[in-house]
Amino acid sequence: xxxxxIAVVGAGYVGLVSACGFAELGHSVVCVDKDGERVxxxxxxxxxxxxPGLEDLLRRKLSDGSLRFSxxxxxxxxxxxxxxxxxxxxPREDGSADLSQVEEVAxxxxxxxxxxxLIVEKSTVPVKTAQWIKRTIELYGGKGKDYDVASNxxxxxxxxxxxxxxxxxxxxxxxxxxxxxxxxxxxxxxxxAPILVTDINTAEIIKHASNSFLAMKISFINMxxxxxxxxxxxxxxxxxxxxxxxxxxxxxxxxxxxxxGSCFPKDLKAFIRIAEEHNVDFSLLKEVERINxxxxxxxxxxxxxxxxxxxxxxxxxxxxxxxxxxxxxxEAPSLKxxxxxxxxxxxxRLYDPKAMDNFRRVxxxxxxxxxxxxxxxxxxxxxxxxxxxxxxxxxxxxxSKVKELLLTPIVFDGRNVYDPEEVRAVxxxxxxxxRGSLSR
Ligand code: NAD
Numbered sequence: 001x002x003x004x005x006i007a008v009v010g011a012g013y014v015g016l017v018s019a020c021g022f023a024e025l026g027h028s029v030v031c032v033d034k035d036g037e038r039v040x041x042x043x044x045x046x047x048x049x050x051x052p053g054l055e056d057l058l059r060r061k062l063s064d065g066s067l068r069f070s071x072x073x074x075x076x077x078x079x080x081x082x083x084x085x086x087x088x089x090x091p092r093e094d095g096s097a098d099l100s101q102v103e104e105v106a107x108x109x110x111x112x113x114x115x116x117x118l119i120v121e122k123s124t125v126p127v128k129t130a131q132w133i134k135r136t137i138e139l140y141g142g143k144g145k146d147y148d149v150a151s152n153x154x155x156x157x158x159x160x161x162x163x164x165x166x167x168x169x170x171x172x173x174x175x176x177x178x179x180x181x182x183x184x185x186x187x188x189x190x191x192x193a194p195i196l197v198t199d200i201n202t203a204e205i206i207k208h209a210s211n212s213f214l215a216m217k218i219s220f221i222n223m224x225x226x227x228x229x230x231x232x233x234x235x236x237x238x239x240x241x242x243x244x245x246x247x248x249x250x251x252x253x254x255x256x257x258x259x260x261g262s263c264f265p266k267d268l269k270a271f272i273r274i275a276e277e278h279n280v281d282f283s284l285l286k287e288v289e290r291i292n293x294x295x296x297x298x299x300x301x302x303x304x305x306x307x308x309x310x311x312x313x314x315x316x317x318x319x320x321x322x323x324x325x326x327x328x329x330x331e332a333p334s335l336k337x338x339x340x341x342x343x344x345x346x347x348x349r350l351y352d353p354k355a356m357d358n359f360r361r362v363x364x365x366x367x368x369x370x371x372x373x374x375x376x377x378x379x380x381x382x383x384x385x386x387x388x389x390x391x392x393x394x395x396x397x398x399x400s401k402v403k404e405l406l407l408t409p410i411v412f413d414g415r416n417v418y419d420p421e422e423v424r425a426v427x428x429x430x431x432x433x434x435r436g437s438l439s440r
Contacts, residue, residue, distance in 0.1 A: 002186045003027050007080035009073060009105050011038055013049055013161065013262075013328070014122060014154050015086035020057045021165040022084075023066040025190050030076045031069050042069040050327035050354045053162045073108040082118045082183060083109060084152070085133075089123050095269035096277075097126050106133045110140035117147040118183050122154045124211075124267055126274050127204040130174070148180040151200045153207035158261070159325030168193045174203025208274070211267040212285055217252040218259045219291040225255035225434025226298070235434030236416060255434045257337075257388065257414035258295035260322035262330040265292070296336045302431060303412055304344075307384060311345035316382040316406075318375055319389025319415070321355035329358045333414065334388045338363055351378040353391055379405035390415035399426045 004027050008019040011033035019031035033039050038048050045059040061067035070076050077083055087101035102123060109119060119137070121130060130149045137147065151174030156164035171193050175181045181197055188195065198206070225235040235255040243250030259265070268289055275282035304310060322332035329335060332355075338348060347368040350359065356371050363369050372378040375393065379385060379402060387394060394417050403409045403426050411423060413432045423430040 002183075004183070004187060005079055005081045006030075006187070007032060007076040007083045008086055009033075009076070009083060010086035010088070010101075010123070011035075011042060011048070011069065012086065012088065013051065013158055014156065015084075016042075016047070016049065016058070017051065017054065017156055017161040017165050018084060018086055018122065018154070019067060020054060020061055021162070022187070023061040024057060024166075025187075027066070027187065029061075029067045030079065031067065032071065032073050032076045033069070034071060034073070036071045039069045039071045051158065051161050052325055057162065073105065074112045077109045077117070078112045078114055080117070082120060082187060084120045084122045086122045086154075089125055089266075089270075091266040091269050094273065096273040097124075097266070097270040099125065099129060099132070102129065102133065103136055106136040107140045110137040110142040113137070113142050113145040113147050115146065116179075117145075118150060118180050119147060120150045120152045120184070121204075122152055124153060124207050124263065124270075125151075125204060126208070126270055127201050129204060130200040148175070148177050149200070150175045150180045150184060151203035152184060153203060155207070155210065158328050159323055166191065171195045172203050172206050173197045174200035176200060208267055208271040211264055212271050212288070214252045215259055215264045215268050215292070216284070216288045218254075218264075219288040221253045221255045222258065222291060222295060222434075228255075228434040229436070232436050234436060254390075254416065256295075256390075256416060257299050257333045257433065258292040260331040260333050260335075262322075262328060265289075265331045296333055296340070299333075299412070299414055299433075300337065300340055303341075303384070303386070306410060306412075306429070306431060310341070312347075313345075313383040314347045314349060314381060314407075315341060316349045316351070316378040316385045318351050318378065318385065318387045318394050319391055320350060320352035320359045321389050324389055324391045325354075327354040327358055329355050329362070332388075334359065335362065337386070337388060338369075342368060349378040349380075349382055351375045352389065353393055355389075376401060376405055381405075381407050383408050384410040384412060387411070387413045387415055387417055390417050399423055399428065402426075403428050 006022050006027045006029045008015050008031045011031050019029050023029045045062055047055050085105050087105055089097045092098045130151055134149050153172055171188050173184045221239055224238055228235040239253035242248050243253050272285050320334040321329055349370050351372045410429045416432045420430055420435055
């Protein structure tokens, strides 16, 4: 195998994990970000995000010299043989992907192509983006230069991103030349995952199709949960019974208050737009989105139906991140539920193991928004506990203590963390999602 000089552009969740991962695989890596403050902290080994295991790896790679950070895209691009684009592709107002960060990077690279470069899109992008990257490179100084553009979509999950980097289910490589294919095979040669080589358009679609499919599974099971709630069945057992069928699989069949995060909502929207732009009627995905958007309202209706009057009540909220093991709150249900409860006159007592700093920036502490350092303190005197993220820490709490600390012993569990019988056995009223009727 060959070792490469790799530039990773964008020091966010994907860029940082990839940069540290490539360095660990033996490559020499520079990670570039235009945010100078972020870069200077990273040079000191300080991570701007929380991701299990990443800080350790970052420090090891900084100290063995295989990884460095820079805010100079041009210098990094001149130096590197392979350039991975890992910048953000946020949604625009109409749902389509905003590709301005990708274009900016392509322009930056174009002017400094000296010898052969392999430019790889790792950001999640709409089909045909590689063609636009090539056109941009041609327009901004790359015409006649020796380079390839390839697609290598990223499938890591926040919270287990490092594990996913080193143990992917598959590596998808979309290429137009044997040279590009052989370099990317080499870059990943130490990983044992199957490598699927396709044309570039296909690779781009694989990423959007995968995320849309997973989102569809979640919306599907959430509708089953609604039915279970009405007829008195248990969605967890239904999901188990379905998931044991190998054709279905158990993953992504957890009913709750819906998916969030920086990927599913935005990627689904972008894929819907792509289908529309190409006159393909993919209304199935619109329904997936509609179901997801209705989850929070339904959860709130449930809370109101149990609590009767919300005004001047205090609620403890456990879990602010969009899923466990991350500090990421982008598109988290907590961001929708907190303002709705505040508008009803509820005061919030908040706890999350990692996401409180990010949440504080959106909801600064006040008389009605208070933050606590441990889950139990958040409960003291509250009229109800509302669970929005299934952190392991919540699974391990002493339920009798929860009962003792709450003013009124009511638990709304948006993530089905507990066994209903165990919770009810300690005298708590328990309202999970899709597990029997609303009986107490
Ligand atoms: P992020 O917002 O955490 O990070 C993006 C970084 O790019 C930021 O630090 C930003 O400062 C930097 N950046 C923007 N423009 C730049 C430029 N011109 N030059 C240098 N740096 C620049 O984003 P993320 O969550 O890491 O996601 C990146 C891409 O990967 C997105 O397309 C996303 O959809 C995709 N993706 C994300 C995940 C995930 O779990 N977060 C998983 C798979 C794929």
